[in-house]
Amino acid sequence: MTFTWPWFKPAKPQPASKILWLDLGDLGDLVNPSGPHEQWQDHGLGLLRTILHQNGVQTDLASTRAVTSWEQLARQIKGYDMLLMNVRSYTFPPAYKAAQIFKELNPAGLIVAGGMHATVAPDEMLAIPEFDRICQGPGEGIIVDLVKDPLAYPRLVQGVGAKSMAEWPMIDRTLWPQPQGWRNKRRWHWKWPLEPACGWGPGPVATLITSRVCPWQCVFCNENSYIPNMGRKPVDQVIDELNFLDRHYGVGSVVIHDSMFFQNPTWLKEWIEKYPRKTKRWTYWAAGRADTVRQWPDLFEALIRETNWRTISIGFESGSDRMLRLLNKECTEEDNYFAIDLVNRIGDDLEAKGEQPPKFWSNIMLGIPGEQPEDAFKTMRMLKQMKRVFPSIAFYAPYPGSALGNQLIAEGKSLMSKENYHRFPDDEKVKGVNYQFYRELLAGKYDAEINEGVDAAMHGAELYQGALVKA
């Protein structure tokens, strides 16, 4: 056993590799996060690092979230030959800042960047001279060769993906960044490498993905335009992964991060058959749509009752048919109220039996171009009808790559730029939108008007006061 004086600082561990993967996010999000969602881990990073390591390509890890200053990051990224980054639109600002710092410190180093922003806004990525190689699309089929010999590829590389998620290895979650500081870990009860609880279920939280691509065409998202169709991860593989995580780390609850979990009825029926019998039937968060709830109500109810689906994320977005049409949601007010009434009824029934009722994670959008006050009032009325709900309210944001976003950018109406793609809730995003009205709305100023159209409101204005979240 080695003894050290209490004040002896152990030497900084020697790098295991000359290749560094940089996890991206706002400075300090793993040091002193304002909430649990800032601490969600990057599944793309996890998958690609796992593939690299399994193929003999070791990488070190740093994170913009694990430092509180760029100077602190600089000390960690000096001395590497290659920097890898998975760049989303909202992490584009820290990505290119980190790239500039890396090149100053390592002039001969190469930077390889991929991720969603490379796919939806390649021109912005290409405009950053520090990005030596930019990979569009999925990376799992190309990452090993690209990292081994990046100069064999053109500057803009087309990624190669698997045909099915069944081909993906299980993410080695120890390759994710760690929370910093014992106070942070204690505050969030964070048992890394699983993730901390965020109010959707008890920790430790196992997050995973069972499917890629929501095939619908909502114009604020439109990921179907960019991500190729892919076979869903087999139910047995998902169950094996959860049981592995439980054996090794202890699972408290699950978050299924699929863009659209409630699709593919054949898969869901197998899930209903196997998940309750082959796992500890942890409660989970997963996403659906109001029109699919209305299309398959029995399947939806069975998932809630039999598989413990307890936090139901639905992109209601608006309570107004006008706005739902503008967003190309292909759902109606009637679809939304059907889903709300059904979940309210199931919740009442479960509660009467002494069981935990399901709760909505209700995605709501305000500040949509063309929205009138009455549209917003209808949305708040709809929200008030949900008996059990976590409201997730954000201002509409015209992200590049989304159909409406591209059109608004072309019209010169977007207030977003590559310097402020950050997902801050209060940011004004579109010209011509009266954001003061929305701030007053969320402060409860119009509650009388909202309640005029409500027979029996479940909630008062406290439901949405101060409830703006990051878009």
Next chain:
Amino acid sequence: MSSFSSPHFMYLFALKSGKKKLAYGQSPADALEILRIRLSEQEMSEIVADQFIKINQRDLQQYVGELG
């Protein structure tokens, strides 16, 4: 109007400026009505209503540079 009973399609309408305007709906006429929700009368008057193509949403990125 759910996606099962009334699917939507994407259209690119010609603009008098030579650019294109993205719209979507159950039909070209419906798509123009949806545009009317957020565009001014002046902006609508720039659209050449009978000149449009229907596009697959996966092809949308090809036309981003032509939008106006």
